[in-house]
Amino acid sequence: MIASYIKTSVRSIMRNKLFSIINIVGLAIGMSVGLLLIAFVHDLLSYDRFNEKGSRIYRITSNAKFKQGHSSKFASTSIKIDRLIQERVSGVEETTKLQTEFSGDANINGNVIPLTGIYAEPSMLRIFTLPMLKGDAATALHSPNSIVLTETSAKKLFGAEDAFGKTIHINDLDYKVTGILKDVPFFSHIQFESLVSFSTIEPRIVKDQDLLTWGNVWQRNYVYILLPKNLSASNLQAQIDAICAEENKLDKEAEIYLTLLPLYDIMVGEELENSIRPAMPGVVLWIISGLAFVVILSACFNYTNLSIARSMRRYKEVGLRKVIGARKSQVCMQFLAEAVIISFVSLVLSFAMFLVLRPQFIDIAPELLKIVKLEITSPMLLMFIAFSMVVGIVAGFLPAIFFAKVNITHALKDASSIKVFKGISFRRSLVVVQYTFTLIFITSTVIGYVQYKDILAFDLGFNTENILNINLQKNKPEVLINKLKAMPEVSGVSQSRLLTSVGNAWGGFLKYKGLRDSALVLLNIVDENYIPLHGYKLIVGHNFITKPVTKDATSELIVNEKTLKQFNIGNGDLEKAIGEEVLLNNKKLTIVGVIKDFHYSKLDSNIEPVVFTYLTPDAFLTSDGRDGLVNVRVNTDNPIETMAKIQEVWKSVDPVHPFDAQFYKDSIEDAYNELSAMIKVIGFLSFIAISIASLGLLGMVVFTTETRIKEISIRKVLGATAGNLVLLLSHGFVVMLAISALIALPITYIFFENIVLTNFPFHNRIGIVELFGGLLAVLAMAFIMIGSQTIRAAQCNPAEILKSE
Template sequence: MFRNYLKTSIRNLIRHKGFSFINIAGLTLGLTACLLIGLFVWDENQFDKFIPAGDRVYRIYYQVTGKEGTNYIATTPPTFTTILQQFPEVEQTLRILNSPSKTLFEVGDKHLYEEEGIFAEPSFFDFFPLTLLYGSAAKALESPTSIVISQSLAQKYFKGQNPLGKEIKIEKTLFQVTGVFQTSPKFHLSINYILPLTAGVSEADLQTWEVYSYNNYIKLKKETNVASLETKFQKHTQPFIKDAHLTYLPQFQPLQAIHLYSSSFQYDMAQRGNSTYVKALTIIAIFILLIACFNFVNLATAKSLRRAKEVGIRKTIGASRWQLISQFIGEALLLSFISLIISGFFTFLALPWLNDFTHKQISFNLFANPVILLFLLCLTLVVGILAGFYPALVLAGFQPVKVLKGVAVPAGMPGKIPWLRHGLVVVQFALSVLLIISAIVVINQVNYLHQKDLGFNKEEIMFFPMRGDNLTKNYEAFKQELQQVPGVSAVAIGYGFPGDMFGDGMITVQRNGEQQSLKATQLMVDYDYLKTLGLQLIAGRNFSKKFKTDKDAYILNETAIAQLGFKTPEQALGHTVEWPTWRNPELIKKGQIIGVVKDFHYKSLYEKVEPAALQIYPEAYWKVAVKIKTSAIGTTVSQIEAVWNRFSPDYPIEYNFLDQSFTTMYKAEDNLKSLLWIFTSVTIFVACLGLFGLATYAAERRRKEIGIRKVLGASMNEITFLLSKDFIKLVLIAFLIASPVAWYFMNQWLQDFAYRITISWWIFAIAGLTAVCIALLTVSFQAIKAAVANPVKALRTE
């Protein structure tokens, strides 16, 4: 019997080539999209799963409340000493300090900058047992001059040799290689090298509660009540964390939640995913798969009229209803299996693009991962049964007497409106409209992020850190030589350029005999900072060497002035500001407000502009910004490098452009925009296949009616409108359902941005018109085909 069913199914696929192709194409696209998204989501959820006892490892962060509500990963170093000594539930602790963004490595004649380094305690490999290709994990970080490097660094510097015992000069200090580890793409820390914590900080630094720079981990003993321990720890540490304006509440974050649930954390060195985007892609994958299944139902139902006599004959010669249902579900399973094979091939072809797009190393080997293979087989079975069950019931329900007379009506359904088929079309296009609106909103928001006026000029500004004692001591002479380069229009030296690192601190302003305190970002600038970045003064004046007191003066931004209670920028001028210096908080720097600068976005548009204080503070200078004239940028960069080499020949220059830094900030949003375009297009195309199937069904069902109307004089346009209007109604209903849902979810997404677009009416108008036009193009093909058909062929059986 099975052999007979299989032969019949194959013959039907070949006989109805057009329907078979559309069915397979729809299911293949749906399964391919589902597989690609599924592989990405699977990979995102595998981070840190390889770590033994990972369910007992937690990272500590500070939940900061006050004038700024946020989460700080950077915590104080004594935190874990306290935990280990006071709480028996804690089995082990680990402190990690991030290395500077780029560090100079020197091996032989190679002088290269390396990134992604950390300082860590020896317990690092107890927490995270990375595979060591060389060396002993127990002894790798014992010596303050030891270094453990990644396999890629070992190959780069030592070319296949055993690197143990080899020396690497790092920022002019010698370190000895004591281990080589194999990197894991599923580890939340992306690291290239590990230095002992004692090589980066002193024992005194590890005892202070004033520095928030460390990533701290704990491993708990089995069966520990985490919530209870967290509460006890919060109470125990509060007396040590002193801040008059902000509250720092320690929290425990599970290790396996770090990758996906840390997107809002500041000062985080982890590889961060985005749980919201992962969930959104999962929903899109489900949407596409459902639409593909709905297509199958619509197309199979449309084809049912062509198979009505086959059903009637088979029933007449004794076929039972269950046999017919089994036959048609079997055909659906065969189509689903064929689609799975093709989609697997397409997934294999598309996977390199996905890896390149997401910077991942996702593999698609069904035999190496039996879980994925089992999942795909189950998915095929479920899709086949879900897609084929309703058409099987419809076909098996035909009454032999009626179908053999040419009246193809399912049993018990004469004259009824096909609510299910129409409902499926509404759902399909509701999901399509939802994605169209979402795509338009995301595209406009991303464009807004890239195009919004930031309050400064970020174009053609090259910036780089100062390196080497000679350059650091003679930065003014270095600046003067840069200003002589023909292609340079301005140069500034400081700490705290837009898109870069920042420090903050409390400032106190004397006003009406009272002191007002405010936490402000400290931008350490020189006399040409405002000119180089193109900042706009709205009150007062810029720093000037003509006034000796300007070395102690301050320029505040609009937000700082407003939060201090001044009604106008002019009112703030002349008031005294006090600031505890970074080098020595006991030393108070006191000076007057000489200017107010218009607010500018020195951080991403996720965050509101915060109070900022600009001041002259040479002790913190470490970066140079060079404004380059638009002509001959390449030549100018070469001349800047030549000046650099005269002042700091031992260090290669490593520069970036300011606009690149801001572009990198919104990389995740750019990726989301691209993915939405792709999957929205796939969803619309697959939905159109279903609409095409329903249009085909309608044209066949009304074939004789159309023939009679043509004989009575109906024009082609009238018949086309007759067949199209019902579908347009369905699309409009879908639009009405999808619009409020899309508005709600996209409005929630926009709340993550401090600066965002508004969801205007025209976005919905464009989405609705797009859906209607797509539906008309899809339906009109079948409608025109039916309208131009010879009515004689439709009426000759009457």
Template sequence: MMKNLNNRPPNWALKFLRWFCDPDLLPGIEGDLMELHAERLAVSGYRKANRRLVADVLFLFRPAIMRPVVYRFQINRKAMLKNYLKVGVRNILRYKAFSLINIFGLAAAMSVCMLILLMLADQKSYDQFSLSKDRTYRILSKIPRSSAPNASSPFPLEESLTQDFPIVEAATQLVPGVGGELVVGDKSIELTGYFAGPTFFQVLGFELEVGDESASLQAPNLMIISSEVAKRLVGNDGSYSDLLGKPVRFFDRGLRIIQLDFGSETGSSPVDWGQFTITGVLDAEKYKSHLKFDVLVSTASLPALQREKKTENHVDDWQRYSYSYTYATLQEGKTVTDLISALDQLVVQKYEGNEDLKGLKLIPQPLTKITPGIFVGNPPSLQLPVEGYYILGFLALIIMLTACLNYTNLSIARALTRAKEIGVRKVNGAKRGNLVTQFMIESVLTSLLALVMGVALLLILKPGFEGLCANKFLHFDLGGSPVVYAGFVGLAVVTGVIAGLYPAVRLSGFSPLKSLKKLNEDSRSKLGFRKVLLSFQFVISLFFIVTSILIFRQFRHFVEFEYGFDSENIVNVPLQGNDYQLLISEMSSIPGVSGISACEFLPAMAMTNGIGVKPSDSESDPIAFEYLRVDSGFLGNLGLAVVAGRNLPVVDEAGRFVMINETGAKSLGYVSAANALGELVTVYGYEKPREVIGIMKDFRFQTPVMQDQIGPLMFINEPTHFSYLNIRLSTGNVTGALAAMQAKWKSIDPAHPFKYQFYNDQLVNVNLWMGDLVTIIGVIAFLAIVISCLGLLGMATYTTERRTKEVGIRKVLGASGLSIVLLLSRQFVVLLVVSVVIAAPLSYFVNNLWLQNFPNRVALGYGTLFLGAVILLFLGVVTIASQTLRASEKNPVDALRTE
């Protein structure tokens, strides 16, 4: 009679009992449980008996019953770990070629990851010095038609937050617009900064080096200067305390805090703001802040300057949402949710019924998340937005994934030669967990060795990165800290675990019988998996090759772009507040100077200056024009043609005339350029209509990255806004002419250094960010190709080694060297071709996506894809040939001796 299987106790419960129970107690406990189970079967049935058995097992799961630690863990685990390390080191040394390939591949990927970690660590260290940093927020403004919020906000916001909302402990605002000359005796120092109030220190956490923080910005006409400015005033041996109470004079020139150094800076004629008193010195170098400034002027100085029309008045203006930077510190216990609710309530109060600003939002941004932070408009300083780190991190992740796949692929191939070792260990009692541990320790050990090499590569990469054009403005400090370097070790360990996990689990599962049979793993399924991994690496490599070629072509397109004006041999000299007419008069007499003009800023320097224009007799909406203030010599000096009418007059004191380009005339509705001559146009921001005195030929006013089609443009002659001289030199003695210009400058303005740049160089420099992109993507592409080729080299080496005896037999039977090479190379060449077939359409699709964001772009044609494929195939074939040629040239006798 067959036993009823349903009467058997739950097998999983018994297994669980045997797993945790003390072996000395297990026989008695299990016997008692089985007797109880039999009794309960007769009385209650098998369902209740099983439930009771499970309950009893769970009840027994307590320390008194559990297996002692001495049984769970081997006493000699320290010795085992030492053994695993010894075996790992031996295997790394035994398989030198494979180990070097793996170590270098992981090191290259780690170096990129470590560089990005250093960048992030540097950016994360900003704005950490304030004691109330976790309760402090910057208020952003966001209008619906803008894709990104502005870092700035309305001027009245600070007062409204502190007076109307008790949740705010304190608030402060910074008003840009301080930029000019600080004059002390015969010294003149150029500086930029903000208007700030007395709560500046409480909210943002700065402290004065010398001076009283509570009174330093309290009254009108007070200013705090940076320690750098103070050092220039007192010298290296002077005391900052001597500057307290010192009267100085300030002449504003409208200089911006962000100076890009390639010709987009603007300025104006000096405006005397009067006398100020220095009340403090702040050592800005001690504080890693997103705010950069040379001077802070008391906000209480604004009313007098506004009455005298020396600066704009937006004290009660809620419409100007991009005027100041507002920061608020919350009361203890209040959260960002409370602040969001308060800001929403404020928006309803101030903007309800305002159609122009309908949908405006005021958004709090934590002080500690400004750097790195989201992309914002009108920032107080330049920084790489957090989206940039996402992109860089994604690229680094791809490189690291490629290196890990490379390690996985080669580890599987190499470990197959260790089949007997696996079998012997299993026969001698090694469990799968022991083998997994051994393989993982080898992987982590390899990764730690790669970390050492990666740090060496990082030391090579760092100077190159710090030399990029973008770093002149981003100021990355890549020194690192102990925490960051501890993170590098963690990165190495994690990389080793990820890279070695699959080989460890896969290889430790081999049966001892198959292992001792030498485990001929050339079956198509296993080899196919390795081919997939290698193909994936080459797909990534081709993608980066194509992307690098395309970005380089786009960069060259920008650098060689034809703007339609003559920039050859033009030297642009910043006026630095000097009288442009006096400089023109002096510079014109220098031999070699063939022409001089003046302008507000330089065309094609990524500077925009928009204004609304419409015919005076029209009721239509104004047309958006770019406009530039220039003198009468500007057109001729840059080789710009007048197609109708005449040039701007030398002097236009009444402000009567303007010039527009051909596109501007058409956009205003005139059929031909001649029809616009003599017409009056309303220029928004100017009281009187102006007469169109001439039409100039269209030229590219903007950089190609900002504009594809030529837009409407207007020239106005307003000398008070000129910032640059444009000096054209003849092709003779340029060096002598520059020396003479410097001498003339010193005779006119000994206080400021003579600055100049050639226009052609500036046109290149404005696009150097694209050159940085070429460098970054090019380095990543190079690393991806190197790692992939190293993987291919390892696989080719492994294949030729495994087929050494076959090659010897074929040569003895008369096979030629070429046929041997083709035999060994065929599968890898096919692999490369398949990778190209997969990667080509992928590269075309993805690169076309980002290319569409450029208004003026090169075409991604088949030629770029073909060039990338040729480069990849050439490198792959050379890599394979290095091993197959060596195998084909071996002596057949030596090959047949190989076991």
């Protein structure tokens, strides 16, 4: 019986070549998107699965509510919780704490090589599956100044030499290599070049008690716990909640609420601040899956439409099958088998498309390479085959049910009389749904792209044109600045702590007389050249005058208008604000200037209070060295050549670290990478959707033209022109597209205005062109297909068509 199904299906496919090709290509295009999604989800769900105890490992995350009003969720937490859990929580098998702030330049036989790593406890090697190639996992991270290298970093530092037991000089300290690990798998949310014993930094932690405070969730400290077998995390959450309640009463700055996050949910879950590795929020995954599902469903609609549209040709076949004894189930199986065979053929074509689309998809959003590989594996191939069968069954289900219900006595009648939606035929309703989704995709892409370009061109309140920002990478800035100023292409140089308007933030607590409590303000540390270089508008007062050499000696403060309004400094008179004293992080400073409001944060935030303090030589001194940026304004007609010259200047100052610089405009563009990637993905799916819809429409037009060829010939004999025939045949399709537009355009407009764009307070209104541009493109494409087939039919000789009538 199965052989009969296959043989009959193949004959039917070969007998209807055009419709079979349209179905195969349409399904293949849709399935290629499905294959991309399967590979994408497979990679995300592969994270941390190599850990033998992975199902019992949890990371403690922090929901911090600061008493000044700011709140956020962090992947990091205070290292104090590690000790509290060990002392007060019962039922925990093991705990470990990490700090991801180890970095420095390793000096190996006179060669200086940058190295990064994680401060870790010995228990890390007991909790996570990290095979040791050399050394004892139990003792490798026990003593201070011990370092464990990965296989790759050992070769990076020592080449072919055996690194085990060697001494490395980093940041004025000597570290002994006590172990060599296998390289960390790509699908691990924790990535590192080396592990350094946590006991190395414990003296520093003891000395600086601020590092142990309950509210210190900003530092990149992470705590993991291992639960015993058969113990639920919910059993421990109540004990942790009790610790939070007790500690929150004692802390004056913040309330911290801790949650146990399963290891396998770290990469596919809520996006948290201070994440070790970029994660994929579950909502984004659901959105992408939903869009891919719509595209695949659209391809299935094509199959259903064309199968039902061809019902008159196959009605007799089904009637005869039933006459000779075929049951409904056998008719169903016949049409399902045909759909599955077409789906398998489509799978071969879609796999080839997948191999072509994979690099294009990654090019759309290069940041995806940080978290996925999309490589073909055996389990993935099995999922592809299973997916193909599911698509075949879904595509063939409605035609199978449709033909199984054929009444033998009406076998010679038209089956297109199935009606739904108040007179619109079933297959026409599928076309309406298909084009509704297509128009939503296209219109969303156009609106998103226009809004994205408006964001990039938005006036931020300061100048970013031709400004190159160079990461100092812990170098002293003086030598670099002097060499840059000597270049004729450089018209100005300044320094800053961070880059504004790209999502970076650094805050402080400001207090003004008459206010009982301090409040959070955004902060940047800059020099006297920063404001004129970037073209900030100084309304009253003056730029920094004093040039203190230590941060303790700073006395001047420049604020924006929003700061004066929020703290009511000067009672609304900007002039009166000059000379007023405030406390910033408990340090007394005098306001010397007021600048016009600007966008410190990205455009998804309102304008906030911002203050500038003066950059001193010791402003960036930390335990790890120097930090900060040098801002360079370049005036040149050849930016590539100028960049090469600046890079040579950098190499003369720092031959070890690679040149890390980016133009301000590019940094702003990168800040909206997520938005850009989403627009590109939706645009990619729009192209796929319109391709599938166009194939389906082509099939429907061809079928309609073939079934009405005699009518066309008669009308032509009676004097109808090609234009009249195009209008005649296109009328039904235009009505369907009009219905789709009436559904899709209002939905898209409301969705963007009331949901998406509410996240961007400074967005522009949606214009007529963005809203109707996609519709015009679809209409043009539809008329081209309808017109081409109609003109072809109109060119037929009526005598040949009607000679047998």
